[in-house]
Every structure is written in C-alpha cells, then in structure tokens.
Amino acid sequence: MSKRHLVAIVLSTLSIFLQACSSATPTPATATKQTTNANPAAATMAPTTQATSSVAGKTLTIGEIASSPSATIPKFQPLADYLAASLADAGYTAGAVKIAPDFDTMIKWLKKDEIDLIFDSPYPAMIEVDQAGVKPILRRWKGGVAIYSTILFARTDSNIQSIGDLKGKMLALEEPTSTSGYMLPKAYLAAAGLQIVEKPSVDAPVASNEVGYIFVRPDNDVDIIQWVLSGKTPAGAVNSTTFNAFSADGKKTLVVLGETEAVPRHIAMVRSDLESSVVDSIKATLLKMDSTSAGQAILTQFEKTTKFDEFPDGAAAALARMRELYKLTQ
C-alpha cells in the first residue's frame, strides 16, 4: 500500500468523521422556531385579523346561539366576510361571528347592539323581535327548504296510533326555544284540545288526562327519534326535514301521529338601529348570493342554505301566525 493510498484512505475516514460531527451539530439548549400551523384557517385568517386591527373600520357581526363555537364559527365566518366586503362602501372592513351560549345571552347582546345580523327559526325570532327589537328582512332556505313543519310520531309496536293516544304518555321535545321542537307540536296538541305538561324527567308520572313532555336538548334532532326507538319515551316530535331524512327501514318501525302546519324555515333579522342603506345592501347581497358560484359556496357552507328570498306574505304575516300559535299554548 503506497503512502498516497494510505493518506487517501485516512482522509476519507476523517471526512466521514467530520461529516458526522457537522451533521450532528447540537441544537442550542434554548432555541425557538415556528412551524406552519396545523389549522389552515388560522394561517389564512391571521393576516386579515391583523389588517382589521390596524385599519379603523366597522365590523359586521353575525350572532348565533350554539353550544360549540368552534364548530359554528367556521360555518358563519365566510358569510360575515362576504357581507362585510359588500359593505365596504359603508365603512365596513371586517366580518365577525359571535356565539352566544344561550338564548338569554343572545337577547342581552341584541339589546346592547352587539349583534348586527342574526338568523333564527320563527319562534325564537318572534321572541327576539319582541324583546330586542330586531327586524326580519328575509326568509332563509336553511337546509335547502323554505318552510318546515313538525312530525309527531311513536313506535309502531306501541299502542299509540293517534295524538289522542298520547294522553298519559311522555313526549320527547327538543328545547323550549325551538320552533319545530317545541312551539309547533305544543300548539298542534293544544289545538287538538290536549293538555300538555312539562315533566322534570322521563320517569315522572303523567296523568291520564294530560300529555307529558320532556326536553331532550339533543346535539342532533335525530337523537329524539333514537329516544323513541329505544323506548326512553313512547313518542316524540321532530321537524319534517329530520324525520324525512331518517332511514326508510327506521321509519317502518314508526307511526306518524300527526304533522303540524308549515312555517318559514329560518328568518334573517337585523338590529333595529342599523342604517337602512346598510340593511338594504345586506338584503340585496343575500338575495343574489345564490346566483353566483362564490355565493353558492358560502351559502352551502352556511348550514346548507340554498338561498334567501322575501316572505311570500311579508315578514309581519309570518311572525303574526307564530304569535297566534304562541298564544294558543299559553
């Protein structure tokens, strides 16, 4: 082996050693680095947030009552951004979404004008109009439907075949501020001359001359159907959209006891002191959103809304019928 070969081998080995040392350069004990946020929304939204904070301008705030802000805000934020952008001439620079944990909080926010725009079903809309002075402006085709009703049902193998058989039985309802899950079925039964009484639990006794009901407060309306199927309550009531979407096999085990009248599916409302030009602009934007692909995409994300339109008989008429039903239940 010549000296030249020997030197070459030693140098090669040293290079491997040095490479190992250089690639193994220890990271400083304290080092900071940033990686791309796993949440793409955060990454894309942040610049706008910074712009919002740095530019003085008005923010259009949409309010919503939901148990999970994290699940709800992403559905509403695109619409808020879209509307805010359409109101740029009016000085709006950003859209925001504010999630209230309950109905009372929302009423409080509405009264304090913290909410510019809100969407709700007819019964809570009626309350919000009455208590916070918001103004209905358009009908919302939430879930792709303009109107909806409530289906009252029981299990086929039960001895309940009509609403008359509900006497002495427990009925599963959604929550006390729900149109289809409370006001419509309660009014329907009241109109039929049945006395309906809220019970504290499913095991609470129900008198033979009354129909007991309990609020399930489900995460999903389908849970009420499951309650009936599982026998927790002998009967239940859900909106027609949910019931019709239930599986055919599942529905074979259920008997429909009755269906209420139909009411508007959802109502868009603005705070009472919002400038009329802004209101008009919002209405115009909402009405033509379904005519553009960008608008359709935002509407779809916004709880599968297909479009907004004017109330066929006017907003006052829609709320007037709701008031009548409300009175019927008192």
Add this chain to the structure above:
Amino acid sequence: MINRATWPLAIKLTLVMTVMIVLTVGAVTLLSIRREQATFRTDLEQQGELLLDSLTASGADLLYRLQLTSLQNLIGGLGTTKAIVAGWVYDAQGHVLADAFSPDSPLIGAVDDSGKNLVDSPTTVFNWQDNQLLAGKAVVLGRQTIGAFRIGLSTAPLEAKMITLRDEGLLVALVASLTGIVVSILLSRTLTEPLRILTSATERAAQGDLSQTASIRSHDEVAILANSFNTMVVRLRTTIQEMQQRTDEVRRSEQELKAANALAQESVRLKSEFLSAISHELRTPLNAILGFSDLLLVGMFGPLNEQQTTKVSRLKENGSRLLLLINDLLDLSRIEAGRVEVQQKPFAPHLLIDHLTEQMESLAVQNSLIFEKSVDPTLPESLVGDEQRLEQVIVNLVSNAIKFTREGSISLKVWPDTAAQRWLISVKDTGIGIPPHALDTIFEEFRQVEGGYSRPYQGTGLGLAITRNLVRLMGGKISVTSTLDVGSTFLVELPLVVAEMSKPTI
C-alpha cells in the same frame, strides 16, 4: 526520533487499520447518536403539535366561553403521563388565564410575553429549553384569535435515551475497536507473514544459500510470487551446477587439448624430423641413381641400344619424380616443423617477375599456351620480403596453371593496394577449373581434385599445400575462384612493406 520508515509492515498495517476502525466506529456512533437526537426532537415537536391540535379541538369552546376551571382540568389531565410538565392558557391579549401545573402562580392574569407572541403568531412556536420543549399555538375561530395554548414537554426521556445511546455507542465502539484491532493484527500477520518468509528466503538466496525455498500455504498473489521465487532458485541452482560441470569439463578438455596439442606438435616434429632425415637419406642414393642414369644416357659407360635408352630414360624420369616428391615432402616437413624461416630482405619485385616470366613463358609455349604478364607500374621498385619463397610460390601457381590448362592462356598479374598496405599476385588460367566442392580442400596436403580431372595430371599433391604454408609464413593469404571448363584464378595477398631505399623522395 522514531523512524517510521523502519517499522515492520505488519505494525504499519495494524496501526492504519486500527486508526481507521476507531475513527469510523466513532464517527458512525456519533452520527447515530445525533440522528437519534434529531429524530427524537422531531418526534417531540410532532407530539407537541398533536397535543396542541387536540387541545384546540377539545378546548377551543372552553376558551371561547372562558371556562377556566374546565381548561385547567383539561390541560392538567395531560400531565398524568409525566410527558407534559407545563401548560398555560392565554386569552386573546396574551394574559395568562390558567397555569395547569402551578395554578396558584401569581402569573395568572398577567401579560406573558410568550403568550403575547403566541396569539400574534400564525404558526406553532417551539422553544427548546434545557429540560423541556415549550410548544405554543394560537387558537383561532373564524377571523378571531381567542387565545392560545402552551405546553411544556419534558426532554428527560430524550436525555435518558441519549445517555443510553451514548453508553451503548461507546460500548459498541469499544468492542468494535478491540475486535477491529485483533482482526487487523491477524489480518496484518496473514498478509505480512508470507512476505516475511519470502523476504527471509530472498535474503538467504542473495547471500548464496540456494538450498532453501519459501513455503507459502496461501493461494494468492504472494503464493504465486513465492512459487516463482522457488522456481527461480531451483533453476538458478541447476544452472550453477551445470555451469560448474561445464567449467570442469572445459578445464578437463583444455588440459586434454593441451596434451593432445603437445602430442600433435611432438608428432609433427618427429614426423618432420623423420621426413627430413628420410628425405636426406633418400636423396643421396637417389641423386646417385640420377647421376648414373645421366652418365648412362650420355654413353659414359658405352652406347645404349634403343631399348636400354628407353629403360634408362624411364629410370631417370621416375627418379626425378621421386626426387621432386622427396623435396616437396622435405619442404612441407620443414614448414610444419617450423624450420623454415622467412627472410625479410629488400628485393626488386619487377626484376623477380621478369625473371620468372622468362622461365614460365617458355614452359607455356611448350604446352601451346599463351603467357601474359601484367605488373602495375605503381608497384614499388623494392619491397621487403623473402624473394626465394616468393619465387617458389609464383612458380608453383604458374606451373599448376600450365599443368591444368590444355589451351588458352596463363595470365600473371601483379599490383599494389596501397590503401590496404598489401600487394597482390594473381595467376589466371583458362584450364579445366575446379569443382565447387573441391575449393575448400584444394590447399590441403595430397589433395588433387578427385575424379577424371586429376588423373591425367601428374604431381605430388603437395604444391598448393606448400604454397599456402609459404604465403602464411610471409604474413599473407591465398584464395581461389574457379569455374569448371572456364578456368581458375589464384590470388595471393602479401603485406606491402616498401624497402627504405625505394621510397620515393620528395
């Protein structure tokens, strides 16, 4: 000062291989440790990212509602694995809302720079510290940053793993190095032992010991070299033995040759002495016979009849031929015995040729031949040499030419070759010629061309042998060219030694 050039090859190889093994194993171990460390750090960052995502998914609503107790419980629950050693929740302004691992910390409610940085950062922020990795991430809902989560992941497992890896690596490096050293020693010995054996054998061979061979058990290049060396030694030994034998033989032959030569010389001397003695003894009575024959023929003892004259003439003729033979034998024996000395005296070649021409021309005419003489005028007037022997040479050659020529001519030509310091004499005839196979033996004793050519020509067969010996004694040489039935040319070359007296004066 250590002279590394004198180190044995095995030590050099072992040292080099050992250094290489130690360096390589060390580098690989270090590389492995560092890569494991990098992998662990990456894994820990990914773990932190996942935990932050989980916290965001499950805690975003709590943060939105500012349900601090639930948040505290949520983050605190992560610490049960001991992998999480710290956890903070910040509001949208960077205030500390909850400190999961020290809930009574006065930091709660204060603005923490880290929290402020987190809520302003669109990306996950990692901060490596001595004993933990701090990973933080803002929680964004829609357009709204509602706060941030920050957790501390313990690096104790990393340190423990690195210590284990380091210890294992060092152990492996030590074992590998020791193994490598042992293997390199064995390998070096395996490689160098045959070389050592071969070197030792070569040194012994160089010192003259050709009795041993290099015994290599392997089948590699060194074995081939050893086999070649062994073959070379065997051949060298054989060659030397053969040379010794041949030297002995040559020495023996030389001695035998010397003895034979001495014997031959003695034989020649004895033969010459014998011939000289016998010739002398023969010539005396033969001269008497010839003398009495002459007397008889001239009628000293009375007239002879025709038959007696014929008989006596034949007696004289045969006696003369016998005398000629005896004289030739006597000359040859003298020459071979070294008793003929060539004189170096000035003589006149022109006069010699003229004198001889007179004799030869008459003899030629008697045989109906033409005799032609040509002497170059540039031939010096006086040369140094033995005139008598020279005359004998020329007479022999011309007599031979006449004897073997039936018709035509005999040419004698003499000329100098100054450049070669020689002078030349040629005798050319138009005789029967000499066959090619006889040209090599024509100058040997008792040789005449065998066959039909020589039979009609009488002679002793000693003339050309005597002529050649005389020419050699005079420092010259003789050659012949001949063509059958065309003729022969004898050429004598002699040293050109010009006598002082004949040198031209300038």
